[in-house]
Amino acid sequence: MLETRWILPAQVEASDALRQAVGGHELLATILARRGLGDPEAARAFLDPSAYQPASGYELPGLDRAVARLRRGIESGDRVTIWGDFDADGQTATALLLDALGCLGANVGYYVPSREESHGLNLQGVERLAQEGTKLLITCDTGVTADEEVGLARQLGVDCIITDHHDLAATLPVAEAVVNPKMLDAAHPLRELTGVGCAFKVAEALNEVLGVSANTTGLLDLVAVGMVADVASLVGDVRYLTMRGLIALQHARRVGLRALLESAGLDPAGITAEHIGYVIAPRLNALGRLGDASLCVELLTTQDLGRARVIATMIEQSNDQRKLLVKQVLDAAEAQIQREGSRTLEEPVLVLAHASWPEGVIGIVAGRLAERYGRPAVLIAEGRDGFARGSARSVAGRDIHAAIAEQADLLERYGGHPMAAGFSLAVSRLPEFRQRLAAAVARQAAEGPRPDELVIDAYVQLGDLSLELARDLARLGPFGPGNPAPCLVAGNLELVSQAIIGRTSEHRRLVVRGVDGQERTALQWHGADTPLPEGRFDLAFSLRASDYQGRNEVQIEWIAARELEPTIAAAPKAKAEVVDLRSVLDPVAAVAGAAAGQEAMIWAEGLTTPPAGARDRALLGPAAVLAIWSIPPGPSELRRAMAAAASQRILLLAIDPGLDEPGKFVSRLLGLVKHTLASKGGKVALARLAAAMAHREETVLAGLRLLQARGQIVVGAQNGDLALAPGDGSASPDTRALEKTLLELLSETAAYRRHYRTAPPESLLGD
Template sequence: MLPALAEQRWHLPEALPQQEGWEAELNSQEQPLPESLVALLWRRGFRQAKAIAELLDPPAAPAAKRHFPDLAVAIQRLQLACSSGERLAICGDYDADGMTSTALLVGVLQRLGAQPVAAIPSRMEEGYGLNAAMVERLAGEGIRLLVTVDNGVSALEALERAQALGVEVILTDHHTLPDPLPPHLALLHPECTPAKSPYRGLAGVGLAYVLAASLCQSLKRKDGLQVASHLYCIGTIADMAPLVGVNRRWLMDGLPQLAQSPLAGLQALQQVAGLEEKQLDAQAVGFQIAPRINAVGRLGDPQLVVELLTTEDPNQALALARECEALNRQRRDLCSAIEAEAMALLEADGPARTPFLLLAQNHWHHGVIGIVAARLSERFGRPAALLAGEGNGRMRASVRAPRGFAVDRALQACAPLLERFGGHPAAGGFTVKAESVAALHEQLNGLAGLWLQESGAGLPIEPEALLDFEAIDRDFYRQLQRLEPFGIGHPQPLFWSAGCRLVSQRLLRGGHLQLELAQGERTIRAMGWGWQGQADLPALLDVAFRLRLDNWQGQERFQLELAGVKASSGWEGTPELVLRRGAHTYWCSRQGQGWVVRNASGQEISPESAGDQPHPYVSSLLQEAAMALGLVA
C-alpha cells in the first residue's frame, strides 16, 4: 500500500565507510555482487566476506541431536509407536504453520507404520491450542501418545489432564516458554537449543521436520522426507519465520523442487491458483499458496487441509483444493466488507486519528479481523485492534502494529482490564468485557501516543541502497536473485532512486497508481498499489521501490513496486535539501556532478574545498549529503 506524500517519513540509511577498497574486501566471491547489493548487505550487518559467502551458500544443518536435548527421548517413543502400529494423535493449530506441521507428521508416521490421527481445535468453538476436552476425548478413544505441533507449551490444564489420564505428550512448539514448564515426556523448542544454534529460527513446521527427519534417519527410512521438505517450505514461509540459519539452507534446497512436488495437494493448489506454468518461489508461496491454506483455518475445518496435503489421489486433491479456493474467495469478501466498515467508522470520527485505532462490531468474523487490523496498521502507521462479539458480554480482538510498538508489552500493561491475552511484538489478541472497552482504548491510546511522540507520525520509508535506472538489467536481476529467498530477517531489498522525471501518471481501477518514470535515457514503469494520495505528483521525484521482473505477453520487463515517493530535493533547479544533525541545520544541493553543503552562517563546503584529509565530522557530513542527494549507494 502506497501512502500519500504527506504521510511518508523518509529515513535514508547510514553512510558507508570512507576507506577505499572495502567493497572489494567484502566481495571476494567468484561472481562479485554489484556495488549497490554489497552496500545493502553491509547495512544489514554482513561486514565480512565470510558472512556474505554463508548467506549466498549457507552451511548444512548440524546434527539435530546435539542441539535438542529431548530429541532422543522423543525418537525412542515414536520408534515404539511405529513398530507396534500404535494409534497416536498429532495435535496442531488452525493456521498454515500448524496445519502443514500436522500434515507433515501424519504423512511421515503413516509411512513408518504408526496410525496417526489429526486433532486440530476449531477456531470458532474451541480457540487456540490443545485443551482438556480434546485430551479427554482422545484418551477415551484409546490414544496414549500425543504429539503437539505449533502449540502446547502454554496448555497447562490440558497437559495436567493428560498426565492424570496416563497419556504421554511430546511437545513441539516455538511460542514463548512458560516458567515452570507443563508436564511432558519430551520438548522440542528453539529456545532449548544453544544460544547461537542455527535451529533458533524454526517455526512449528521446522520442528516437525526435525522430528520426522531424525525418526526416518534412526529407522533408516528416508522415503517420504522429500514430501516433508516441501511441506516444511510452505509452512515456514506462511508463518513468516526468520530466513536465517537452517531455515535458509532448507528453503534454498527445497524451493526449486516445489513446483514439481509429488504432493497431489500441492499440485492441485497450484492449479486453482493459476501457478501451473510458474516456479514456486517464496513470493508465490507467501501470496498465492499460503492464503488458500490459511483461509480454511479461518473459516472452515482444518481437517480439510490435512486431507489435502496427505492424499495421494489427484482427483480428491483437486476437489479439496477447490474447497480451499471457495473459502479463500469468501475470506476476501469478508475482509473487503469489514475493511469498508472499519474505514467508514474511522471517517465518521473526522480526519484526526487516535494514536491507537480500536474498532468494534459484534457481527465481525473472528477469523479475518486480524487481516483487516494489519491493513489498517499498515495504512495509518499506528497500532490497530479490531474487536468482534464473542457472546456473554465479551469481545475478542486481533491486534497488529508497526515495527517499534510492542503489542505484547502493551497488552501486559493493560492486563487488569483483559480476560485473556497473548502475542508477540508485532501482533496479538485478547478477550475483554464489553464494559471495559472504553477504558482499555484510553490506556492503549496513552501507550501509543508516547510511542508516536518518540518515533514520529507517518509511515516510515526506509530504503537500503541507491539504484540508478541505468544499472537495472537482466544481469543485475540475476545477481539480486542470488540473495533469495527473501522473508522475515532478510526482506526483499528496498532501493531508492533520486531525480526521476515523471513522464506520465494514471490512476487505475481499484485505486492503484501507474507511473512512467525516466532517469537519464532510461524509462521504467512503476506501480503504487493502493495509492492513498492525490493524482497530481511533482514533475521530479525520488522513489523507494522493490524491483520486479514481469513476463508480459511473452516479453520480460522490469517494474518498480513503489513503497514511497516524494518531491525530489537537491537537484539543480529544485529546492535545497535540508539535513539536521543534532542542533545544527545544513542545506545541500547539487552543482554539476558534485555537491555543496551550506551552514546557517552561509559558509559553504564541497568535496573539492574540503581537501584530501578533511575533519572526520566534515567528511561524514559530506558523505551524508551525497547519499541524500542520490549520488552514492
C-alpha cells in the same frame, strides 16, 4: 500516517575476493558487505544452501525426550494423535508429522480445531481424544500455554509432546517434552523456527534415530510453505530450510500442492517466497478462516490428484469469499478511523471494534492497517455471547504480544509473538483494555527505535535497471522479515501518469520519468488511496524480474516517495480549477458552458435518467475536464475518481441519486440482482454493482447479505466476483442485525451527501 525516515546506505567497499566469490552485478557484493556478509565463505553460505552448515535439531531443549517418547509409541503401537492449528503454519506442521509418522509405521491420526473453538488445546477435545483411545498427543504450532489441558490429559493417561514456537509463558506445561525454539538464545540459528519448522526438526531427528533420514527430504516443501506463511524471520536455519523447501516446491512432487498451484495459475518452476506469501498462504488460510482447515491437511497429504483438485477448487471459492470480506471490513475500519478522527489517529496503537466483523479476516485487515498507518493495529469482533475476540498485527520495533500480555488480568486467553497476537475478553472490559494497551505500546515507543524507518540499499538511475540486475538481486532471496528485498532509490523523478488498477480498484500503475528522460512503469500495491507527490521526488522501490503472461520484463514495486525541496527552476504543479455548479437549475447547460470548449467526462451513478455520455466509477479515465454529476457516496470514492481522471478542471454538481432511504435502496438492489440472475448467470463484480447503486461497496455487500438473510438470494464468490443465486425463501435469525448494519451504513452515506451539498469545494476536494 507517520512520516517515514529514510536511512541512507552506509559507505562500504566490497573486497575483490567477495566480488569473485559471488559473481554477478557489483551491487550484489556491495549489498552483501553492507548486510554483514563481507566474508566470501559467509556470503557463499548465504547464497547457496549446499554451502550452509545447519544446526543440529538436538540443540532444541526437549527434542531428545520427544524423539524417545515417539519411538516408544511407534514400537508399542500407541494411538498417536496430532493436534494441529487452523492457520497455514499449523496445517503444514500437521501434514508434515502425519506424513513422517505414517511412513514410520505409527498408528497416527490428527485433529484440527475449528476457528470457533479458537487456537490451542481445549478440555473437551482432550477428553474426547482420551475416550477414543489416544495414548500420545503431539501438538503442532500450539500448546505452550496449555497448562490445564495438558494436566487433564495426564490425569486421563495421555502423554503430551508440545511442539510450538509462540512466546513462552511464565511456567511451561508439565508434558513429556516441550520443544520450542524460544527457549534458545536470541542469536541461535534455530530461534526463529515456526511451528512447521519445529515439527520438521522432530521428524528429522526421529528418522535419524530409526535409520531412515532420507525420508525428511520430501517434507521440505511443507516447511517452506508454513514458515513463509507465518512470516518467519528468514535468518539462520529458517532461511536455509526455506531455500531448500523452495527448490522442492519447484519440482511439485506433492500432489496437493501441485493441484493448488494449478488452480492458482502458478508455474511451479518459478515459485518464490513471494508466491507463497501472497498466493499460496492466503488460500490455505482462507479455508481455516471460513471453513474446515482439516481439508487443507487432507489436500497436503492425499495421493489422489482428483481429490486434490476438488479440495483446491473449494479453497479457491473460500479465497474469493475471503477477499470480499476483507474488502468490507477494511472499508468499515477506515470509515471508523475517519469518524473517530484524532482520538484514534493520535494513539500509538489502532484499536477498532465492531459486532458484525467476521473473526476469520480481522487479522488480515489489522495487518493492512498496521502497514498503512505505521503502528500496531488491533481489530476486535464483538460476539453475541458477551465476549470479544481480537487479532493484532504489529510493526518493527513494537512487540504487540508483550503489550497484550501486560493486560492478562483482563483477558480470557491470549497468545502470539512480537508481530502478531490473538486474544479474547469480555466486551465490558474493552474500554479499559484499549486504554491500557495504548499506554503499554506508548512505553515501548519511548524505549525502543522508531518503527517508521526505511533502510536504503543503493541509489540507481532508471537507465541502470535491467533484467540481469533484477535476477542478480533475486539471489539474495528469499525475502521477508530478517532479509528484506533490496530497497533501491532513483532520484529526481517526475510523475508522468497514473491509473487505478485491480479487480477492486485498490492498486496503482504509475509511469515515472528521470532527468535523463528514461521512463519506467511502477506498481503500487494497495496504494489507490495514498497521496502522490506533486513535484519532483525520490522513489524508493524494489526490483523484480517478472514473467507475467509469459513476458520477461523488469518490474518496479513502489515502496515510498519523498518529495524534493522546491527549487527556483522548478515550476509548481498547477492545481485543478474547480467550478462550483451545485446550485444551478440547468446542469446540462451549465456543464456545456463551464467546459470551455472541451468535452467533459461526466461521472454519474444511480440515476434513473443519466446525462448523455455518463460513466460510472469503473469507466473513468484521464480527461481534461471532469464533471462530478451525482453526489459520491463517500470521500474515498471521490478521491479515486479524481485520481483516475487527473483533470485540470473539475465541475462540481450535486445531483442526489435518491437511494439512501432503506426501502428504495433494497428495492433497486433487488432489481439489479434479478437482472444479474437473468442476463449474467448471477456473476457480477462488486465494484460494478456498487457503481450501479451509487453506493460504497461495503453498503452494497451489506444489502446483499440482508437479502440473503431474508431468503431471497444466496451470495457466493467466484474468481473474485460475486456469484448470486436465487434463495429458498427461508429467513435467518440474523435479519434484524443485518437490517441495523445496513441502516447505519446508509445513514453514513446520507450524512456525507448532505455535507457535500454545502461544504466549501476545497474541503471536499482536498485543495
